[in-house]
Amino acid sequence: MMSTNEGGRGGDILLEISDLFSSYGSGDVLQGVSFEVAAGDAVGILGRNGVGKTTLMRTIVGLLKSTRGDIRFCGQAITHMQPEDRAISGFGYVPQGRMVFPYMSVEDNLRVGALERGNRADLIEEMFAQFPRLRERRRQRAGSLSGGEQEMLAIARALVGGPKVLLLDEPSEGVQPSIVDEIGELIVDLNKKGMTILLVEQNVELMRVGARRGYVMEKGRIVSNLSAGDLADDSTLRDALAL
Numbered sequence: 001m002m003s004t005n006e007g008g009r010g011g012d013i014l015l016e017i018s019d020l021f022s023s024y025g026s027g028d029v030l031q032g033v034s035f036e037v038a039a040g041d042a043v044g045i046l047g048r049n050g051v052g053k054t055t056l057m058r059t060i061v062g063l064l065k066s067t068r069g070d071i072r073f074c075g076q077a078i079t080h081m082q083p084e085d086r087a088i089s090g091f092g093y094v095p096q097g098r099m100v101f102p103y104m105s106v107e108d109n110l111r112v113g114a115l116e117r118g119n120r121a122d123l124i125e126e127m128f129a130q131f132p133r134l135r136e137r138r139r140q141r142a143g144s145l146s147g148g149e150q151e152m153l154a155i156a157r158a159l160v161g162g163p164k165v166l167l168l169d170e171p172s173e174g175v176q177p178s179i180v181d182e183i184g185e186l187i188v189d190l191n192k193k194g195m196t197i198l199l200v201e202q203n204v205e206l207m208r209v210g211a212r213r214g215y216v217m218e219k220g221r222i223v224s225n226l227s228a229g230d231l232a233d234d235s236t237l238r239d240a241l242a243l
């Protein structure tokens with residue numbers, strides 16, 4: 001069994017979501033989501049397929065416009081900020097399905113992540129030091145990697161931009177169990193080093209390992225809070241997902 005993430009409590013509020021609504025055109029998918037993430041915390045959002053987890057992530061990073069509500073980041077209202085400006089302000093987004101550039105090399109994928117910081121080779125090398133498996137495959141096309149390796153690449157691509165918060169959307173999806181464990185260890189390790197984490201998952205085990213506390217989402221709303229104790233209790237999590 002993997003260990004759980006039991007670090008100290010976070011500091012100031014880094015990300016504050018208030019009464020957020022958003023839609024793809026017909027009817028709101030997010031229906032008044034509110035929660036906050038403190039600096040240094042690792043917060044999970046657990047919810048079944050289709051409840052709006054990805055929509056929430058896209059709205060936070062600005063790929064989808066909110067129809068109502070507010071997003072504050074580092075004390076600043078960013079609700080109407082362009083996605084590229086949000087990225088620069090400190091969002092490291094790891095989208096569901098990873099979205100690596102399949103025809104580009106591993107190294108070039110990382111270069112894209114580092115563009116805003118002046119495409120510095122030292123930043124790429126820093127990532128390779130942290131992800132030796134990516135270094136071994138640095139000249140390989142990203143599309144030729146396994147699902148787990150692509151997930152690691154997507155995480156490294158987000159980290160190389162120097163984010164203040166890492167937003168992970170179902171990193172376990174399509175990844176073999178041993179690599180899911182590795183991703184869990186990586187999340188805990190990053191959080192211990194001070195990285196703030198927002199993790200969206202359906203995978204109970206990864207949620208239990210990676211998050212210190214969390215929320216349950218249903219039909220576009222947060223319906224309950226998960227304390228550290230709730231996260232440690234498998235049956236609470238399974239009930240939350242109605243498994």
Ligand SMILES: Nc1ncnc2c1ncn2[C@@H]1O[C@H](COP(=O)(O)OP(=O)(O)O)[C@@H](O)[C@H]1O
Pocket residue numbers: 024029047048049050051052053054055056
């Ligand atoms: N691009 C889209 N256009 C229209 N509806 C969408 C789109 N993406 C998701 N939806 C709908 O929004 C709802 C929430 O989807 P999503 O946020 O992907 O859920 P989750 O990530 O929790 O599985 C679903 O009903 C889904 O069908």
Ligand SMILES: [Mg+2]
Pocket residue numbers: 053054055096169170
């Ligand atoms: Mg999703």
